[in-house]
Each structure stands twice: as structure tokens, then as C-alpha cells.
Amino acid sequence: MGSITLRHVSKTFGEAKVIPDINLEINDGEFVVFVGPSGCGKSTLLRLIAGLEDVSGGQILINGKEVTAAAPAARGLAMVFQSYALYPHMTVRNNIGFPLKMAKMDKAAIDKKVEAAANVLNLTDYLERRPSQLSGGQRQRVAIGRAIVREPSAFLFDEPLSNLDAALRGTMRLEISDLHNQLKTTMVYVTHDQIEAMTMADKIVVLNRGNIEQVGSPLELYKSPRNLFVAGFIGSPRMNFIEGAYAQSRNAKTVGVRPEHLILSKESGLWTGTVTVAEHLGADTFLHANVDGFGPITARVDGEFGVKHGDRVYMTPDESKLHRFDDKGLALGNAVVAA
Amino acid sequence: MATQNTKTLARLMMAPSVLLLLVWMIVPLAMTLWFSFQNYNLLDPSSDGFAGFFNYEFFYTDPAFFQSIWNTLVIVGGVLLITVVGGIAIGLLLDQPIFGQGIVRILVISPFFVMPPVAALIWKNLIMHPGYGVFADIANLLGLQPVDWFAQYPLFSIVIIVAWQWLPFATLILLTALQSLDSEQKEAAEMDGANFFNRFIYLVLPHLARSITVVILIQTIFLLGVYAEILVTTNGGPGYASTNIAFLIYRTALLGYDVGGASAGGIIAVILANIVAIFLMRAVGKNLDR
Amino acid sequence: MARSVTTGRKITATIVAWVVALIIFFPILYTIITSLKTEPEAIAGFNLIPSGTFENYINVQTQSDYLKPFMNSVILSVGSTILALIIAIPGAWAMAFSPTKRTKDVLMWMLSTKMMPAVAVLVPIYLLFRDFGLLDSRIGLTVMLTLINLPIVVWMLYTYFREIPGEILEASRMDGAGLWQEIVYVLTPMAVPGIASTLLLNIILAWNESFWSIRLTTTNAAPLTAFIASFSSPQGLFWAKLSAASTMAIAPILILGWFSQKQLVRGLTFGAVK
Structure with a gap:
């Protein structure tokens, strides 16, 4: 059991209103990712849920019970910190067992649980080591282990992968997703990396300046972003935004087209441009081209599409997948595509 | 998590340190200030009462006063020059890869741990003694007349001793700073064609600027109050040739029994120290904001 | 220092560093040496090899507590x-x-x-x-x-x-x-x-x-x-x-x-x- 409800939650630090007013429902067993640029309030929101910061207004409910004023430990949540926050003077065994020791569990039971967690996380051989003797990925797993043994009603992750290198990040992403499938416990995960959000989340909460821009499944957000911010934030490479005559011809202030929704040709098309850079990834190629009349546009094409710097290319947008936005940046009638 | 409760607790925890230092700062200083305006001589109980600025005038018009100010400046300036220049040079040397670096470091740092009276005695008797010191032995070997250091160059001799004590401090701090210089920066400068001299001027010296400032300011605080070295070697003489402000106040107070005069000198010393302190606080204060 | 340093340069630096270090340490070293000399030896001119007596240490205790x-x-x-x-x-x-x-x-x-x-x-x-x-x-x-x-x-x-x-x-x-x-x-x-x-x-x-x-x-x-x-x-x-x-x-x-x-x-x- 682990549902979390935020009702009109706000937070101010002195003069600064970091979170003006947030309402959010996190269901039991869901993997929810808070994503947004740095300074958007996503970490603050997580810390409010954890109880590490006091809310300035509103209510927080866990499993329907009001916990707004409860101490962090009393909320039944476990947290994995960005710096892992392992206790440097304790062995891995004692680190993982610390919350159980605090709960006054007897030693044999602690050992059993710690060893079970270590087994799940491949840490069995490292139980007697100190954090300083472990690699980044192992430390990360110890931090997760310390969270698991408490059998919390929800896990909170604060940018847990940002200190790891790219390859390890990919592996840990899988491991955390896998863990979620095994435990089926609610997870709230904060990141600034939209790839982590897209690949792991059941539900993404896009935050900007302390406000929720949109809540939805990864594909909902990808297919029908509610506004320019979400459209630009979700998806990689970024969506192309086109203004001016072409947008007006589609009855919009701005038109957005994703790089993968451009049809490329060497012979003919609606727009013509000159390739500035071609990034060959193997299967795909990202083409950065200067399109006559608009300026820089990014397109995603098949790896076999052989062009190089200076070549002329023709492109046509897939009209059925165009995104249209009004002068306030809000999406206009999602007429073009069905989710 | 700063609730009202923890704030009160924090104040309570700080109270002992703050109160003690407050008393320690205010009481003696207030007494010094009070005495400095009184006629107060331990040998002559009959003279008492308000003295106005007489003590300051007395101290100020004493020819020994200007001599001792000058001597103070010479000690501070001379020691700073030797330790900073020497510290940078030795720091650069120890920053190189050498065999036995650990032992070399230990040897270089050692003088700092020698208590001032011992340092002064070693130098006075074993090194600089005109009859049996090592310097005299060297002079004899070269066929020169041995120098009676403390009679002929009393101030210079004291500068040498104090510099020997503080050179390790400067070296250690500057070496620490040198080691924190990013080696990629050095390599980048090398790739850019900067030779050793240019790297030193444009890369190393600016990097050291802050540490040099800290070394200068902290040493100045201690060097203004050099005392034991003078007491043990020259006792301020010959005449007042090696008396600094600190030693002059000591002479006035405990040898001349003139409490009023010594207090006036004390206030003057506080003013001098404050001028230095303001600069030091700025340098250290900046570090707090990092 | 990722690059390799020539041994020659390292040896030169080592020699210079040791000489400087020994000069700085010398007064302390000489004090220790002198403490192992007899009194006449101590004032008999420069000499790095003491006779190795410990009587001074005993004297400091017995005469001066x-x-x-x-x-x-x-x-x-x-x-x-x-x-x-x-x-x-x-x-x-x-x-x-x-x-x-x-x-x-x-x-x-x-x-x-x-x-x-x-x-x-x-x-x-x-x-x-x-x-x-x-x-x-x-x-x-x-x-x-x-x-x-x-x-x-x-x-x-x-x-x-x-x-x-x-x-x-x-x-x-x-x-x-x-x-x-x-x-x-x-x-x-x-x-x-x-x-x-x-x-x-x-x-x-x-x-x-x-x-x-x-x-x-x-x-x-x-x-x-x-x-x-x-x-x-x-x-x-x-x-x-x-x-x-x-x-x-x-x-x-x-x-x-x-x-x-x-x-x-x-x-x-x-x-x-x-």
C-alpha cells in the first residue's frame, strides 16, 4: 500500500515562492517520475513528501492518512539520495541494516533481511566493506538496499543516477525498473533527464517553475504535449518549432514537428535545406540542416540515408503528426492524432 | 528544520564559548584602557589619580618608542620577506617528484614545532655564538674573524631565528596550495608553449596569491608579538637595539613597574594589530562565502 | 603528473631538496648531536660525531628536576x-x-x-x-x-x-x-x-x-x-x-x-x- 496525495501544497523559502500550489495524486504501485529543468522545484517537492522540509501550506496524505506534520521516519517512506548519503564509518551490512536497527529489530532478523536484500542487489560479496571501497554503481545499490529493507510504502529517489557514467546509468535504469516490477511498490523518482523519465515512468509529472505543466504516461506526453514547454522538454532530439507564415497557414502561432516526423528525400519535398551536421549513430542519423526560410531544423532519418555536410536535402512534415500552439504556447485542439 | 526549539538549543550550545570570549576580550582590555589614563606605579603607591594623556605622551616621547616601532617593522618585514620568498622556492622544489619526499617534508616542517625559547637558545649558543658556534667555526675555517652576531647585528640575528621558525609554516601552506593547482592547467600551459618562468608568472603566482595573503596576514599577527626569542637572546639590547613594541611594554610594565605607561603602550599595540586584523578578517571572511 | 619525468631531472631535484632540507633541519640535528657529547667536546669546535654519552640527560634530571x-x-x-x-x-x-x-x-x-x-x-x-x-x-x-x-x-x-x-x-x-x-x-x-x-x-x-x-x-x-x-x-x-x-x-x-x-x-x- 502506498498512495500519496498532495492537496494545495505550497512552499516558500523566505521571499521566494518555490512551489505556488500543487495538487497531485500518486496511486499505489505506480512509478511516478518528476521531471523538469534544474530549479523547477522537483527536488523540493520530493523533500516535502519525505518530510525533510515543512510545507508552507496544504496537506500531504499517505495512504489516505494526513502526514503533513509527521516526522520523516514516521511516514513509512524510504529515500535514495543523489550523493547516496551512505554512512562512511559503517560497513555495507551496517549501512543497509541501520534503519532496522533504528526500528529496534533483533539482530538475527536484521541479518536475515540484510542478506536477502544483498542477494537481490548482488552485494553479497561486499557486505563487510566500507562505502569508500565500493564503485559508484555498488554504492548506489547499497543506498537502494538500505531503502528496500524497510519495506516502505513508497520509495523516493532524488536524481539517483546523476553521479554515474553513461553506461552504468543505462544498467541501473534497468535494475531500478526491474526492482519496481518485482516489488510493485510505489516509486517517486526525480530527474532532469527526460530519457530516464520516458523509459522508467508509468506516469510523468513535468514541472516548471514550481508548477505542474502536465501529468500523463510517457506516450501521452510524447503524443499530445499540452504546451510548448512539455513539447520541447519531452522527446529527443528536441521538437522543431516553426513560426511565421507556415504556422499561420496552419492557424497557429507556432507549429511543432518532431525530428522523426519529417520525411527526407534527396530529390523533392516541401522544404529545402542545406545539411550543416550529420550525426551518424548507426541505425539512425540526426541531420541538422539549415532550411530555407526557417533556419535550423533537426531531422531523424534512417542510418542508410547517406548525406554529408553541405548536401542539399528536401523534407516534408508528416501533417498528421503536427503539433499546433496558440500565442500563449498552449496546444490547439489535438485534431491531428489520436492517442 | 530550524524550528524555534532548535534555535534556542543552538544559542544555549554557543553560549559558553561566546560568553567566555566576551569576558576575555572586554575585561582586560577595559582595564588596560583605564590604566592607560591613570598614574599607577607599582613601586610608588603615592602617585595615583587621573593622568590624562600623560602616559601616552610619556610613551610617545620616549626615544625608545620610535626605535621599537621601527624594530617591530623590521622584524615583521624581514621575516615575511624571507619566509614568503623562501617558502615559494622550497614549495616549488618539494612539488617536484623527488626520492624520499615524505622525509624531506618532515625535515623542512620540523622547526615550526620547536618552542621559541629552545629555538632562540639553539641559535644563540650552538649556531651564532662568537666563540663556539657553528658560524664561528666556519669563519675560522675560512680564516675570517668570527662575528659576534647578537652584539653587532642584534636585530638581524633575531630576524634570522624567527624566520627559521616560520619558514616551515609558509612552505607548508604554499606547498599545499601548489599541490592543489590543477595539473591539467600546467600541461595546457606547457602545450601553449609557456616555459617554466612564464608558467610561474602567469599561472603559479596568481594561483598562490590567496595563500600568500593568508601567510602574510597570519604571520604578521604572530610576528607583531615576538617576545621569547628576544628575551632569551639579547634581552632587547644592546640598549634598545633589538627591543620591539611587545618587549618595550614588557620592560615598562614588569621591569619599570609603570602600569600606566605600559597600558598606554598596550593600547597602541592594539591599534597596530587592528590595522592588520581588518585585512586578515576580510581574507578569511571571503572564504566563508564559498 | 601524468607524464614521465626523466630520471636525471628527478635526481637533481632530489639532491637539491635534500640539501635544503638538511640545512633547515641542521640546528635541530646539531642540538641532538651535541646532547650526546661531553661538555668539553661540545665547545671543542665543529664535530658531527659525538662520543655518545647519555650523562647530559641524566644531569638535566638530577640537577634541574x-x-x-x-x-x-x-x-x-x-x-x-x-x-x-x-x-x-x-x-x-x-x-x-x-x-x-x-x-x-x-x-x-x-x-x-x-x-x-x-x-x-x-x-x-x-x-x-x-x-x-x-x-x-x-x-x-x-x-x-x-x-x-x-x-x-x-x-x-x-x-x-x-x-x-x-x-x-x-x-x-x-x-x-x-x-x-x-x-x-x-x-x-x-x-x-x-x-x-x-x-x-x-x-x-x-x-x-x-x-x-x-x-x-x-x-x-x-x-x-x-x-x-x-x-x-x-x-x-x-x-x-x-x-x-x-x-x-x-x-x-x-x-x-x-x-x-x-x-x-x-x-x-x-x-x-x-
């Missing part, structure tokens, strides 16, 4: 350091973990008390000590040493405590540790190295303090600094004995000092250089 000032030094330096730690730990703790807007000002003000020249308050302190009968008493000098080193102790502890990452404290709170458990299981083990460093450096500073310890004591409470300073009066040329006394006075602190190089930089620059 070396043990008494030595014990005074130990009691005064350790006593004043522990006293300073007891007073400073709560304060530094509070400033590091619940800082307010004024914390920085308080720290700077504490530092400023360290800058008051000792001579400026020599007269009132001397008179106060005389009136309270504290002259030449261990208690009086212990209090004195505690006060003059308190700012450095607070500062050092503060810089160490501040390095304990806040996330670890938060983690322990999430893990269900109460304030007391947080102190016992998390904070104390993490603070101990910093406290030990502070202790070490402060003992060194107190051991070598040579203004108040000379001025406020005569015989009973006189530590080694005052004891050695008394050798300055020209009682004769007992250099071997003087060297033995000096060696014994600096040896313990020299060895402690070698272990505290890092803390020294940090402590004496108030955390400005690490």
Missing part, C-alpha cells in the same frame, strides 16, 4: 586543550548544523579576539592573577591557555563539522533515527576524526606557547618553555646539558607535529587553505 616542568607542560597543554574542546564542541556544532544569519559574524568576532596582542593585556592579566593568587598556578595558566586557543578550536571544529554532508543527516532521519541516535550512531563517528585533529594541533600550540607561560609562572607551574628560558641566564657554558634539555623539550611535540601536517595548514589558516 626536568620531570617537573615536563609534567607541567603535559598537564597544561592536555588540560587546556580538553577544556577548550568541552567548551567549543557544542558551540561549533550549533554553528555548523543550525546556522543563522549571524553565525558568520559570531565566527569572525571570535577570530578577532585572537588578534588582540598579548602584551596589550599583560598588565591587567598580571594584576588580576596576582590579586586572585593565580600567579605560578597550573589552574591559572590552564585557563589562560584555554582562552587564547578557544577561537582556533571553535574554528577548526566548525570547518570539520561543516563537511559532514547534510544528506547523511537527512538519510538517518528517514531511517528513523531520533536526535539522540543521530548523535550516537551517525554524527559522533563522523566527527571524531575532526575532533582528534583539533586536539592534536591544539596540544602543539599550547605546548609551545611562550608568552603567558613564561610571564605567569616562576617555579611551581612552570612548563618547559619557562624552564628552558631560564637557561638563557649565563650560568656558564653547559651546552651539552642545554642541548639535552632542549631535545627532551621538543622531542614529544616534534613527533606529534609530524603527524599533524595537514591539520596544521587548516587550523592555522582558519580553514582558508586546505
Whole structure:
């Protein structure tokens, strides 16, 4: 059991209103990712849920019970910190067992649980080591282990992968997703990396300046972003935004087209441009081209599409997948595509 | 998590340190200030009462006063020059890869741990003694007349001793700073064609600027109050040739029994120290904001 | 230094460094050598090879009762350091973990008390000590040493405590540790190295303090600094004995000092250089 409800939650630090007013429902067993640029309030929101910061207004409910004023430990949540926050003077065994020791569990039971967690996380051989003797990925797993043994009603992750290198990040992403499938416990995960959000989340909460821009499944957000911010934030490479005559011809202030929704040709098309850079990834190629009349546009094409710097290319947008936005940046009638 | 409760607790925890230092700062200083305006001589109980600025005038018009100010400046300036220049040079040397670096470091740092009276005695008797010191032995070997250091160059001799004590401090701090210089920066400068001299001027010296400032300011605080070295070697003489402000106040107070005069000198010393302190606080204060 | 250094250059640097180091260390080395000479040997000109007698060390004890000032030094330096730690730990703790807007000002003000020249308050302190009968008493000098080193102790502890990452404290709170458990299981083990460093450096500073310890004591409470300073009066040329006394006075602190190089930089620059 682990549902979390935020009702009109706000937070101010002195003069600064970091979170003006947030309402959010996190269901039991869901993997929810808070994503947004740095300074958007996503970490603050997580810390409010954890109880590490006091809310300035509103209510927080866990499993329907009001916990707004409860101490962090009393909320039944476990947290994995960005710096892992392992206790440097304790062995891995004692680190993982610390919350159980605090709960006054007897030693044999602690050992059993710690060893079970270590087994799940491949840490069995490292139980007697100190954090300083472990690699980044192992430390990360110890931090997760310390969270698991408490059998919390929800896990909170604060940018847990940002200190790891790219390859390890990919592996840990899988491991955390896998863990979620095994435990089926609610997870709230904060990141600034939209790839982590897209690949792991059941539900993404896009935050900007302390406000929720949109809540939805990864594909909902990808297919029908509610506004320019979400459209630009979700998806990689970024969506192309086109203004001016072409947008007006589609009855919009701005038109957005994703790089993968451009049809490329060497012979003919609606727009013509000159390739500035071609990034060959193997299967795909990202083409950065200067399109006559608009300026820089990014397109995603098949790896076999052989062009190089200076070549002329023709492109046509897939009209059925165009995104249209009004002068306030809000999406206009999602007429073009069905989710 | 700063609730009202923890704030009160924090104040309570700080109270002992703050109160003690407050008393320690205010009481003696207030007494010094009070005495400095009184006629107060331990040998002559009959003279008492308000003295106005007489003590300051007395101290100020004493020819020994200007001599001792000058001597103070010479000690501070001379020691700073030797330790900073020497510290940078030795720091650069120890920053190189050498065999036995650990032992070399230990040897270089050692003088700092020698208590001032011992340092002064070693130098006075074993090194600089005109009859049996090592310097005299060297002079004899070269066929020169041995120098009676403390009679002929009393101030210079004291500068040498104090510099020997503080050179390790400067070296250690500057070496620490040198080691924190990013080696990629050095390599980048090398790739850019900067030779050793240019790297030193444009890369190393600016990097050291802050540490040099800290070394200068902290040493100045201690060097203004050099005392034991003078007491043990020259006792301020010959005449007042090696008396600094600190030693002059000591002479006035405990040898001349003139409490009023010594207090006036004390206030003057506080003013001098404050001028230095303001600069030091700025340098250290900046570090707090990092 | 990723690139390889030519052996020739390394050897040159090694030789220069060793020569410089030995010159700097020479006065100490020569003192130790002289302490192993007989008195006639000691004034018989430059000689690095002593006859290896230990009689000077015995003489220092039998003729001047070396043990008494030595014990005074130990009691005064350790006593004043522990006293300073007891007073400073709560304060530094509070400033590091619940800082307010004024914390920085308080720290700077504490530092400023360290800058008051000792001579400026020599007269009132001397008179106060005389009136309270504290002259030449261990208690009086212990209090004195505690006060003059308190700012450095607070500062050092503060810089160490501040390095304990806040996330670890938060983690322990999430893990269900109460304030007391947080102190016992998390904070104390993490603070101990910093406290030990502070202790070490402060003992060194107190051991070598040579203004108040000379001025406020005569015989009973006189530590080694005052004891050695008394050798300055020209009682004769007992250099071997003087060297033995000096060696014994600096040896313990020299060895402690070698272990505290890092803390020294940090402590004496108030955390400005690490």
C-alpha cells in the first residue's frame, strides 16, 4: 500500500515562492517520475513528501492518512539520495541494516533481511566493506538496499543516477525498473533527464517553475504535449518549432514537428535545406540542416540515408503528426492524432 | 528544520564559548584602557589619580618608542620577506617528484614545532655564538674573524631565528596550495608553449596569491608579538637595539613597574594589530562565502 | 603528473631538496648531536660525531628536576586543550548544523579576539592573577591557555563539522533515527576524526606557547618553555646539558607535529587553505 496525495501544497523559502500550489495524486504501485529543468522545484517537492522540509501550506496524505506534520521516519517512506548519503564509518551490512536497527529489530532478523536484500542487489560479496571501497554503481545499490529493507510504502529517489557514467546509468535504469516490477511498490523518482523519465515512468509529472505543466504516461506526453514547454522538454532530439507564415497557414502561432516526423528525400519535398551536421549513430542519423526560410531544423532519418555536410536535402512534415500552439504556447485542439 | 526549539538549543550550545570570549576580550582590555589614563606605579603607591594623556605622551616621547616601532617593522618585514620568498622556492622544489619526499617534508616542517625559547637558545649558543658556534667555526675555517652576531647585528640575528621558525609554516601552506593547482592547467600551459618562468608568472603566482595573503596576514599577527626569542637572546639590547613594541611594554610594565605607561603602550599595540586584523578578517571572511 | 619525468631531472631535484632540507633541519640535528657529547667536546669546535654519552640527560634530571616542568607542560597543554574542546564542541556544532544569519559574524568576532596582542593585556592579566593568587598556578595558566586557543578550536571544529554532508543527516532521519541516535550512531563517528585533529594541533600550540607561560609562572607551574628560558641566564657554558634539555623539550611535540601536517595548514589558516 502506498498512495500519496498532495492537496494545495505550497512552499516558500523566505521571499521566494518555490512551489505556488500543487495538487497531485500518486496511486499505489505506480512509478511516478518528476521531471523538469534544474530549479523547477522537483527536488523540493520530493523533500516535502519525505518530510525533510515543512510545507508552507496544504496537506500531504499517505495512504489516505494526513502526514503533513509527521516526522520523516514516521511516514513509512524510504529515500535514495543523489550523493547516496551512505554512512562512511559503517560497513555495507551496517549501512543497509541501520534503519532496522533504528526500528529496534533483533539482530538475527536484521541479518536475515540484510542478506536477502544483498542477494537481490548482488552485494553479497561486499557486505563487510566500507562505502569508500565500493564503485559508484555498488554504492548506489547499497543506498537502494538500505531503502528496500524497510519495506516502505513508497520509495523516493532524488536524481539517483546523476553521479554515474553513461553506461552504468543505462544498467541501473534497468535494475531500478526491474526492482519496481518485482516489488510493485510505489516509486517517486526525480530527474532532469527526460530519457530516464520516458523509459522508467508509468506516469510523468513535468514541472516548471514550481508548477505542474502536465501529468500523463510517457506516450501521452510524447503524443499530445499540452504546451510548448512539455513539447520541447519531452522527446529527443528536441521538437522543431516553426513560426511565421507556415504556422499561420496552419492557424497557429507556432507549429511543432518532431525530428522523426519529417520525411527526407534527396530529390523533392516541401522544404529545402542545406545539411550543416550529420550525426551518424548507426541505425539512425540526426541531420541538422539549415532550411530555407526557417533556419535550423533537426531531422531523424534512417542510418542508410547517406548525406554529408553541405548536401542539399528536401523534407516534408508528416501533417498528421503536427503539433499546433496558440500565442500563449498552449496546444490547439489535438485534431491531428489520436492517442 | 530550524524550528524555534532548535534555535534556542543552538544559542544555549554557543553560549559558553561566546560568553567566555566576551569576558576575555572586554575585561582586560577595559582595564588596560583605564590604566592607560591613570598614574599607577607599582613601586610608588603615592602617585595615583587621573593622568590624562600623560602616559601616552610619556610613551610617545620616549626615544625608545620610535626605535621599537621601527624594530617591530623590521622584524615583521624581514621575516615575511624571507619566509614568503623562501617558502615559494622550497614549495616549488618539494612539488617536484623527488626520492624520499615524505622525509624531506618532515625535515623542512620540523622547526615550526620547536618552542621559541629552545629555538632562540639553539641559535644563540650552538649556531651564532662568537666563540663556539657553528658560524664561528666556519669563519675560522675560512680564516675570517668570527662575528659576534647578537652584539653587532642584534636585530638581524633575531630576524634570522624567527624566520627559521616560520619558514616551515609558509612552505607548508604554499606547498599545499601548489599541490592543489590543477595539473591539467600546467600541461595546457606547457602545450601553449609557456616555459617554466612564464608558467610561474602567469599561472603559479596568481594561483598562490590567496595563500600568500593568508601567510602574510597570519604571520604578521604572530610576528607583531615576538617576545621569547628576544628575551632569551639579547634581552632587547644592546640598549634598545633589538627591543620591539611587545618587549618595550614588557620592560615598562614588569621591569619599570609603570602600569600606566605600559597600558598606554598596550593600547597602541592594539591599534597596530587592528590595522592588520581588518585585512586578515576580510581574507578569511571571503572564504566563508564559498 | 601524468607524464614521465626523466630520471636525471628527478635526481637533481632530489639532491637539491635534500640539501635544503638538511640545512633547515641542521640546528635541530646539531642540538641532538651535541646532547650526546661531553661538555668539553661540545665547545671543542665543529664535530658531527659525538662520543655518545647519555650523562647530559641524566644531569638535566638530577640537577634541574626536568620531570617537573615536563609534567607541567603535559598537564597544561592536555588540560587546556580538553577544556577548550568541552567548551567549543557544542558551540561549533550549533554553528555548523543550525546556522543563522549571524553565525558568520559570531565566527569572525571570535577570530578577532585572537588578534588582540598579548602584551596589550599583560598588565591587567598580571594584576588580576596576582590579586586572585593565580600567579605560578597550573589552574591559572590552564585557563589562560584555554582562552587564547578557544577561537582556533571553535574554528577548526566548525570547518570539520561543516563537511559532514547534510544528506547523511537527512538519510538517518528517514531511517528513523531520533536526535539522540543521530548523535550516537551517525554524527559522533563522523566527527571524531575532526575532533582528534583539533586536539592534536591544539596540544602543539599550547605546548609551545611562550608568552603567558613564561610571564605567569616562576617555579611551581612552570612548563618547559619557562624552564628552558631560564637557561638563557649565563650560568656558564653547559651546552651539552642545554642541548639535552632542549631535545627532551621538543622531542614529544616534534613527533606529534609530524603527524599533524595537514591539520596544521587548516587550523592555522582558519580553514582558508586546505
